[in-house]
Amino acid sequence: MSxxxxxxxxxxxxxxxxxxxxxxxxxxxxxxxxxxxxDYNFGWNRYSEITNGRFAMIGFLSILIIEILSKKSFFSWTxxxx
Numbered sequence: 001m002s003x004x005x006x007x008x009x010x011x012x013x014x015x016x017x018x019x020x021x022x023x024x025x026x027x028x029x030x031x032x033x034x035x036x037x038x039d040y041n042f043g044w045n046r047y048s049e050i051t052n053g054r055f056a057m058i059g060f061l062s063i064l065i066i067e068i069l070s071k072k073s074f075f076s077w078t079x080x081x082x
Contacts, residue, residue: 041047063074075081 066077067074070077073081
């Protein structure tokens, strides 16, 4: 059995039963579907925004670590402000 098989273990069923009402809303999420929004495309898209956000978080954390270890502001450490 491969990961692309459509079986019950990869599907989640949600049932929403309204109080006082005999109707039930059923939704099914299938995690085996390929999501085309995660594919790399040129320009502004979900993949590039997630990647840029992750690199920005790494950069910000790096600046904080530099300031904590050197006990100087980042701009004075780089020589931008003297």
